[in-house]
Amino acid sequence: MDEGQLSRGTKAWWWVAGVVVIVYALFPVAWIVSLSFKTPSDLATGNFLPTNWVWDNYDNILAGDAQELFLSALRNSVGISLIATFISVVLATFCAYAIARLDFPGKRLILTTALAVAIFPVISIVTPLFNLWRNIGLYDTWPGLIIPYLSLTLPISIWTLSAFFRQIPWELEQAAQVDGATTWQAFRKVIVPLATPGVFTTAIISFFIAWNDFVYGISLTSTEAARPVPAALAFFTGASQFEEPTGAIAAAAVVVTIPVVILVLLFQRRIVSGLTQGAVKG
Amino acid sequence: MAAITLKDINKRYGDGFHAVKDVNLDIADGEFVILVGPSGCGKSTLLRMIVGLEDITSGELRIGDQRVNEKAPRDRNLSMVFQNYALYPHLTVYENIAFPLRLSKTPDKEVDERVRRAADLLELNEHLDRKPANLSGGQRQRVAMGRAIVREAQAFLFDEPLSNLDAKLRGQMRTEISRLQKRLGITTVYVTHDQVEAMTLGDRVVVLRRGVVQQVATPRELYENPVNLFVAGFIGSPPMNFISATVSGDRLHTPFGEWTLPASRSADLRGREVVLLGARPEAFEDASVVSDTVRDHGVVFDATIDVIEWLGNEQYAYVPYEAPEDIRAQLAELERELDSEALRTQLVVALDASSRIPEGTPASLWLDLRRVHVFDPETGENLTVSALAERGEAEPNQGAGDGRRPAPGPGTTDRTTTEPGEAPAAS
Numbered sequence: 015m016d017e018g019q020l021s022r023g024t025k026a027w028w029w030v031a032g033v034v035v036i037v038y039a040l041f042p043v044a045w046i047v048s049l050s051f052k053t054p055s056d057l058a059t060g061n062f063l064p065t066n067w068v069w070d071n072y073d074n075i076l077a078g079d080a081q082e083l084f085l086s087a088l089r090n091s092v093g094i095s096l097i098a099t100f101i102s103v104v105l106a107t108f109c110a111y112a113i114a115r116l117d118f119p120g121k122r123l124i125l126t127t128a129l130a131v132a133i134f135p136v137i138s139i140v141t142p143l144f145n146l147w148r149n150i151g152l153y154d155t156w157p158g159l160i161i162p163y164l165s166l167t168l169p170i171s172i173w174t175l176s177a178f179f180r181q182i183p184w185e186l187e188q189a190a191q192v193d194g195a196t197t198w199q200a201f202r203k204v205i206v207p208l209a210t211p212g213v214f215t216t217a218i219i220s221f222f223i224a225w226n227d228f229v230y231g232i233s234l235t236s237t238e239a240a241r242p243v244p245a246a247l248a249f250f251t252g253a254s255q256f257e258e259p260t261g262a263i264a265a266a267a268v269v270v271t272i273p274v275v276i277l278v279l280l281f282q283r284r285i286v287s288g289l290t291q292g293a294v295k296g
Numbered sequence: 297m298a299a300i301t302l303k304d305i306n307k308r309y310g311d312g313f314h315a316v317k318d319v320n321l322d323i324a325d326g327e328f329v330i331l332v333g334p335s336g337c338g339k340s341t342l343l344r345m346i347v348g349l350e351d352i353t354s355g356e357l358r359i360g361d362q363r364v365n366e367k368a369p370r371d372r373n374l375s376m377v378f379q380n381y382a383l384y385p386h387l388t389v390y391e392n393i394a395f396p397l398r399l400s401k402t403p404d405k406e407v408d409e410r411v412r413r414a415a416d417l418l419e420l421n422e423h424l425d426r427k428p429a430n431l432s433g434g435q436r437q438r439v440a441m442g443r444a445i446v447r448e449a450q451a452f453l454f455d456e457p458l459s460n461l462d463a464k465l466r467g468q469m470r471t472e473i474s475r476l477q478k479r480l481g482i483t484t485v486y487v488t489h490d491q492v493e494a495m496t497l498g499d500r501v502v503v504l505r506r507g508v509v510q511q512v513a514t515p516r517e518l519y520e521n522p523v524n525l526f527v528a529g530f531i532g533s534p535p536m537n538f539i540s541a542t543v544s545g546d547r548l549h550t551p552f553g554e555w556t557l558p559a560s561r562s563a564d565l566r567g568r569e570v571v572l573l574g575a576r577p578e579a580f581e582d583a584s585v586v587s588d589t590v591r592d593h594g595v596v597f598d599a600t601i602d603v604i605e606w607l608g609n610e611q612y613a614y615v616p617y618e619a620p621e622d623i624r625a626q627l628a629e630l631e632r633e634l635d636s637e638a639l640r641t642q643l644v645v646a647l648d649a650s651s652r653i654p655e656g657t658p659a660s661l662w663l664d665l666r667r668v669h670v671f672d673p674e675t676g677e678n679l680t681v682s683a684l685a686e687r688g689e690a691e692p693n694q695g696a697g698d699g700r701r702p703a704p705g706p707g708t709t710d711r712t713t714t715e716p717g718e719a720p721a722a723s
Contacts, residue, residue: 183380183382185378185382186382186384188382189376189378190384190395191348191349191368191369191370192369192370192374193375193395193396193399194396194399194447196368196370199399203399208385208386
């Protein structure tokens, strides 16, 4: 990031533009955070900052009435999303490798099918799935959500990863083979490390898709056994039936955002690190 | 270390393209062999077949005394330097060089020893902890070589290793590779399209054209006795001059006068109407600086020089001339095959640096007839070299043990029976 070459004026404009974008993007987040610290009576005042900063909402979801609902949902969400991400990345890695490296009949078919599945509207298959899952006993279970999540995450994983694999110089693998590697060793010792940034990017995208899903989450679960956070938020109740649980929902939303932020921060360096720089002449 | 033997090697791609045709080659243990030819001549394909990255359609490849056709690259124990180096970007220089050793589960202590030795040899010591991305082109090239020499491979294979370097570095690395090979004494096969590399590095040079071996010989033999027009045109810079001549008895009619070849260069020209004479630029000289002792071996003729390039140690003079249309078409075709383009028929003449011939005026030039070759314009065969071979005067072509002469046309061995008066029709 060599900013020294930019003139003062250009630099200032970049700052202004950057701040505008950040404010636009983060304002709703800031609002949610502020909401989560407000007392119920403070909710409707329309002030941005709470009059009294209180931890009641967090108490409520983590230790109070909504605790049971929220914590189990959090556990479900983390578990289901991680498993779905893991399976989809592993499968997509093999699939994309084959697509990028080998010539076999039906290659295009796989890619088009993946795309077709991704285009298919989720809402249209929820009802049949609901019936099917109830009949075969997958309703309200973790696998019952992981399988449909795979249908969302696999296509995009296959597409991103095969694009990534295509950029890796083919000659590296040949060089490894000449150096004495088996096909598997060449894949594991040369291709996998180079593909890692791509795999992590894909993993994060998959995780978000699974983490943010609402339609499957609310339709295919009925109890705490498998209900994920986005669905659980809809079941929050206020102190009385006339009171909206806005504060609790805001607090839950903040808590749910934290793992995502951590995830991005953790993997950011791996994603950014140069992909195939220096492999071949440059 | 081992000898490499290629026997009737063929490569035919799935789309029917016949990339390599019946290649026979014996590479002796410790020999440095160059595969050279214009782009698309099959030299890289041949190398990749030796290393095992390309299947062999037919024929037999032996390394040492083992048939290796069916072996995977890793079982052939060869090491290769790729054109774009193919370094592992996620590994340090040290680990890049150590990679083959790690794969063979060499103990750490030995790995360290051997990597350091290779790094010493290539002067990479201070870069061992860096990643390839932070290295210059020449350094990357050395890392690729380090990875090749760290292992006790049976042979080294180089695929145009210097083509990505700038001219100066290329010269240095060329010397470095030559030194390294002599020091390690390992059989080496080196692919290049650069004839300077071919001439300077190799013990023997294999010239390929459209997948067919044209000539296998030492660089000197290749330069002095090219077997056909293609080799003659490919080796040498500036290239050999080709002058068309009509035959009448012993005399040759050229655009520059009537010449008679000395007995040492003469070929059987009976029944021929047109031949091509080949003379390298240095066979010419400014007539005024030729000493009297050698003057009689050549002819003096007048020509108009239109451009002179003075290089300090010598100078090149360009003499345009008119050639018959069919000869011109043929020379243009040859040029195309050699990856260049002929704009006009001209002589390139190397003159002594002290010569003061001015541009644009008629000058008196001398041609040493002892250094002239006679080519068959149709088959491209070098008649002088064939005649020498028949009289047993020429150095036999090493390597191509069966004495095959890969001129493209048929009937090259019994050319005395060629139909007389077969003038090249306008093509």
